[in-house]
Amino acid sequence: MPKKPDSKYCHVNAFVVNKKDGQTFKKSFKFKVSEQLTDKERWEKILKAFAKRGVELELKSWRLS
Secondary structure, eight states, rough: OOOOSSEEEEEEEEEEEEEOOOOOEEEEEEEEETSSSOHHHHHHHHHHHHHHOOOOOOOOOOOOO
């Protein structure tokens, strides 16, 4: 029987708008997250990682699947 992985991936899309010319840039990120964490704990870790790098984030919406 194959071993169940102890981590999974979280995909995040980010959009940045240039104020000068209105161009929108999209980037996608993939994070490896532990299966042991709850959904809330995963998002807290992601937000803290950005905050440590000086990026201020606000979680605007979320959906349970």
